[in-house]
Amino acid sequence: MIQSLDRLILCLGCFWIRFKKIKPVPKEGSFDPETGETGYFPMVLVQIPMCNEKEVYQTSIAAVCNLDWPKSKMLIQILDDSDDPTTQFLIKEEVHKWQQEGANIVYRHRVIRDGYKAGNLKSAMNCSYVKDYEFVAIFDADFQPTPDFLKRTVPHFKARWSFVNKDENLLTRLQNINLSFHFEVEQQVNSVFINFFGFNGTAAGGWLERTTVEDMDIAVRAHLHGWKFIFLNDVECQCELPESYEAYRKQQHRWHSGPMQLFRLCLPAIIKSKISIGKKFNLIFLFFLLRKLILPFYSFTLFCIILPMTMFIPEAELPAWVVCYIPATMSFLNILPAPKAFPFIVPYLLFENTMSVTKFNAMISGLFQLGSAYEWVVTKKSGRSSEGDLTSLVEKPKHQRGVSVPDLDEMKEEIRQQEQKVSRKKKHNRIYTKELALAFLLLTAAARSLLSAQGIHFYFLLFQGVSFLLVGLDLIGEQVE
Incomplete structure (x- = not known):
């Protein structure tokens, strides 16, 4: 409930800003004697x-x-x-x-x-x-x-x-x-x-x-x-953006382990600071605990552990509002500020639930200072700029301010050669055992759900299990070298 309320407040704030067309207004400019331009330099x-x-x-x-x-x-x-x-x-x-x-x-x-x-x-x-x-x-x-x-x-x-x-x-x-x-x-x-x-x-x-x-x-x-x-x-x-699952996984691990490290280190300073009680509450409970700790824990335990396990225990039953309504409401509120994202809602939810394994592991390692908490891996780049991106760099005349841009054809040729070198390198699929283990659990639970005629659970378990299977076999994104 708190998670949905937090999302609702964020969405209302976003819509209010758009409705009122609120934008930061820069201060009045000044005159620059070097260039003759009016502005703040x-x-x-x-x-x-x-x-x-x-x-x-x-x-x-x-x-x-x-x-x-x-x-x-x-x-x-x-x-x-x-x-x-x-x-x-x-x-x-x-x-x-x-x-x-x-x-x-x-x-x-x-x-x-x-x-x-x-x-x-x-x-x-x-x-x-x-x-x-x-x-x-x-x-x-x-x-x-x-x-x-x-x-x-x-x-x-x-x-x-x-x-x-x-x-x-x-x-x-x-x-x-x-x-x-x-x-x-x-x-x-x-x-x-x-x-x-x-x-x-x-x-x-x-x-x-x-x-x-x-x-x-x-x-x-x-x-x-x-x-x-x-x-x-x-x-x-x-x-x-990362093009391979391995690169994205490393990036997300750092981004979810780091905040937990920071929370542990900053908590005394937040409590002792002179900011208002409301800001302290927002920083501790909403920013760190809710968004960085509770959400990954909620997604991982509910959808990856509790729900599939209930398929094997006839006496256990999760109400529909826990399995469907709350996640659906949160997801709707998440994408409400960006309507163009609606077609991607289903794959987004499945992939985010799959990523909850990595996020949960990172959260625990950061909170308790485990070995991987301080792991720093530079996110692998491909450098694949489109021709339109390169063209935007040369839209400004070459004589302006005495700075020119290297020849566009030369840059395109260098990028093409780099891509050819990368394509010649042998790539392979990694195997992610945690994701595969959860894929097996979810697919087995889906079969059990089908046999017990729990249709609403079957479809979710099936698609989520397939999602874990694809990730576990490294079939999402590009393969690593």
């Missing part, structure tokens, strides 16, 4: 942390080098944590190529690679020249921001303390501010734009290396210190 540091990202580094560097911003007021840091010498060389050469084209871009590689991405970003913030920049824009290695990204976001920061975040995950990682819940099967924005706590980290601690969700960590600490957040729903930035 503070000093901006753009960072791209990457690690062995040879499939996507070219498109991401090209995209940030073509951000429409005064060149003297923007510096691009390529923070390369690659341990592969060949990848290091390629990225360094790409940076050098853009430097010759006139881009204000630098290459940085750490000798001691501690703390994963948070350690990489923390190390970069220690550079002496960073103090000259008022804002920091951070993009993952597979991001392709549009040229007007800074112009559409930076003005909202004028005379404010703000944070703009939208993620490729189905729900933004800043769920604690109770914005809209998204169910969209398409590429989402995954960009973080931070006025970095005065850069010295005295306000909220800066980047910490204690969890695998460094952005959620810094956002929660900022929230506890009274910082305000702005959600720009119309600002988008293309990014890459």
Whole structure:
């Protein structure tokens, strides 16, 4: 009931924002003497942390080098944590190529690679020249921001303390501010734009290396210190979604283990903080416990364990409202803000229930500090940008701001060669024993349900069992090399 109420509140808030056409209004602009343009042009540091990202580094560097911003007021840091010498060389050469084209871009590689991405970003913030920049824009290695990204976001920061975040995950990682819940099967924005706590980290601690969700960590600490957040729903930035089940599984494990680590570490600080009781309740019970702990536990135990086991115990019977009505209501509320997602509701539910095994395991490991809690695997990228994506990078005239884009045909040829190399590598299907074991349980329970004429349970158990079988045999998405 609490879960459905939480979803209902989120949906009502989303519809209210759309009905009232509520949008953050940027402050009035100013005049930039260098370009003669009217606008708000503070000093901006753009960072791209990457690690062995040879499939996507070219498109991401090209995209940030073509951000429409005064060149003297923007510096691009390529923070390369690659341990592969060949990848290091390629990225360094790409940076050098853009430097010759006139881009204000630098290459940085750490000798001691501690703390994963948070350690990489923390190390970069220690550079002496960073103090000259008022804002920091951070993009993952597979991001392709549009040229007007800074112009559409930076003005909202004028005379404010703000944070703009939208993620490729189905729900933004800043769920604690109770914005809209998204169910969209398409590429989402995954960009973080931070006025970095005065850069010295005295306000909220800066980047910490204690969890695998460094952005959620810094956002929660900022929230506890009274910082305000702005959600720009119309600002988008293309990014890459995992193409194989193994990559998606590793990503989801990190995203569900990390919040439990963070909850355990942040709970004393949340209780002692000066924010209101309502905000503390929202953060502890709704954001962490309900959405990160109870939901995976509910999905896993009810649909994967309790329901199939009742088929073997004649005396046990689950009421229809537990099996059908509550899950159906929650699912409807989940996709209500995105009507285009309705055709995908059934496969989405089946796949999400299948993923509950991974999420439940990650949740337990993060909460109790088990071995896999601190596992960090960089999500495998394919770098398959469409021709339309590449064309968007060269829409801006080459002479503008002294920055040009490498020849489009050359980029397409390089991508084609990379895809050919990947296709020549032998791929295989992995076997996931937990999913297969549950597939056997669910299909057996489906057969038992059919024999006992429990039709409403039969169809669910059958399709859910098939879903587990497909995942267990690695027939979802692309196979791994």
